[in-house]
Amino acid sequence: MDENNMKQTTQQENSQTATAPVPQQAAAIEKETGKPTGTEPVSPDAKRTPPAKEREKPVSKPAATKKQPKPVQQVKEEDAAFPAKEHLIKRKVIKTVQLLLMFLLSGVIAGAGSLLYGQENDKLICNIVMVMLGTGIVIFALNASEIYGLYFYEHKGDYKNFILFYLAALALSVVFPLLPASGWPFLIVFVILSLFSNSISGLVAGSVCLTLSVMLENAGGCQIFLLYFFSGLIGIMVFSRLNETFKVGLPIFISLVNLAVCLSVNIILFEEASFSLSQYMFVAINLMMNFILLLIILKIFSNSVIHKDRDKYMDLNDPECPLLVQLKELNKNEYYRAIHTAYLGDKIAKRLGLNDVAVKTCGYYHRIGVLKGENTWENLESICKEYHIPPDARKILKEYVDPTEAVVAKETTVLLFTDCIVTSIIKLFAKDAKAELNYDKIIDTIFDNKLHSGELFHSDISIAQIRAMKKIFSEEKLYYDFLR
Numbered sequence: 222m223d224e225n226n227m228k229q230t231t232q233q234e235n236s237q238t239a240t241a242p243v244p245q246q247a248a249a250i251e252k253e254t255g256k257p258t259g260t261e262p263v264s265p266d267a268k269r270t271p272p273a274k275e276r277e278k279p280v281s282k283p284a285a286t287k288k289q290p291k292p293v294q295q296v297k298e299e300d301a302a303f304p305a306k307e308h309l310i311k312r313k314v315i316k317t318v319q320l321l322l323m324f325l326l327s328g329v330i331a332g333a334g335s336l337l338y339g340q341e342n343d344k345l346i347c348n349i350v351m352v353m354l355g356t357g358i359v360i361f362a363l364n365a366s367e368i369y370g371l372y373f374y375e376h377k378g379d380y381k382n383f384i385l386f387y388l389a390a391l392a393l394s395v396v397f398p399l400l401p402a403s404g405w406p407f408l409i410v411f412v413i414l415s416l417f418s419n420s421i422s423g424l425v426a427g428s429v430c431l432t433l434s435v436m437l438e439n440a441g442g443c444q445i446f447l448l449y450f451f452s453g454l455i456g457i458m459v460f461s462r463l464n465e466t467f468k469v470g471l472p473i474f475i476s477l478v479n480l481a482v483c484l485s486v487n488i489i490l491f492e493e494a495s496f497s498l499s500q501y502m503f504v505a506i507n508l509m510m511n512f513i514l515l516l517i518i519l520k521i522f523s524n525s526v527i528h529k530d531r532d533k534y535m536d537l538n539d540p541e542c543p544l545l546v547q548l549k550e551l552n553k554n555e556y557y558r559a560i561h562t563a564y565l566g567d568k569i570a571k572r573l574g575l576n577d578v579a580v581k582t583c584g585y586y587h588r589i590g591v592l593k594g595e596n597t598w599e600n601l602e603s604i605c606k607e608y609h610i611p612p613d614a615r616k617i618l619k620e621y622v623d624p625t626e627a628v629v630a631k632e633t634t635v636l637l638f639t640d641c642i643v644t645s646i647i648k649l650f651a652k653d654a655k656a657e658l659n660y661d662k663i664i665d666t667i668f669d670n671k672l673h674s675g676e677l678f679h680s681d682i683s684i685a686q687i688r689a690m691k692k693i694f695s696e697e698k699l700y701y702d703f704l705r
Contacts, residue, residue: 320360323384327356327391331433334395338437348436355429362422371419383417387426394430398438402445403503407431408480409514411453412460416522420461427453448487452480463527469519477508530611534578544608547592559585561704566639569693573686580632582614587621598623627679634682641667642694650705660698
């Protein structure tokens, strides 16, 4: 032990002397070699002087930080964003040009109408200014409605149809004063302009057209304006919310009855001429004309706006659709789950008066993301774009699949319950195909869990609709046996 301790002590001393030689050692070295060591006692407070080489070495400036290359994914996202940005700029420019042309042409139409009726210069200027001012208000209403989301249908940012109808209505407003005041078909003008924009924009645009006719007519004035203004206002209100069911019978009846009352009170009862059947003849012609034009316009509106995706939905809801065939080849369990979810979802949506074709489509394709791996919204969204799945169905699928989205639409709520019930029953039968399941208990449990989980906190569905949906599920007990 003593030898080991001595060796360790010696090694420590040697290491210390190797690093910092003491004065005695320096003197001994000078005596033997005759050369000075240059080693002097160093005080603890002295600063270390760098060696000559180190002193002479120039101080290098810190190298400029190299710009790190962007990740490949970020570069791809930025590259993809450029075309989208250019497309938005192009759309904005086109929209601005269209609205500017509408503004200028409205003044041209008003001026041409004034010249046609031989009005003096002061009235001509007044008509042009009033119509262009009204058109400016229409443009403001369109932009304000776009900012505040006041469009009922898919016209946001796309005004070409509205502009065409508005300019045509202004041109017809020049012709209307050639007819008796009781024969002006302004009801259809107000309805058309509101259907292809929204209520406030349609009301303003219809009022501008009516103002032009009244200014050119030079008789009747305020009385005729109020007659057609209120009849047009009623027409806008009853046709403002058309959905997939497209029930137009009652709105047509209400608008025509209101027009008949307004015409009878304001023209027939207050006309200075004696009573005659010809007065009612023009009223009848006006009503018949508005009725026929309403049917034609509503048919066009149905095909171009309300049911424009009908053919696409028919293709997607065909069991032989290529997407469903791919799903069946990849995973039969997912395919049968989609088939059963689509059937029940469609049935419930019809009973609740919802968009049944969209719910059926979402029932088929709410798991279609598995074709690209996991059923994430990114995978599902790419398939939606590739196969042009309509916007209504895409919105429901996003709310259902994307975890960052809240369940808002009633159709999404129907899909949520339908898929959960179908999946639960299929899993229970997978464990025991001969099991006798208590379907009422399963349905009650699922509804209780969903209602207490907070998933439906933002949903638009009502308590009455939830109860009706639960009742429909309970009535389908015979169908659940097909899930074995």
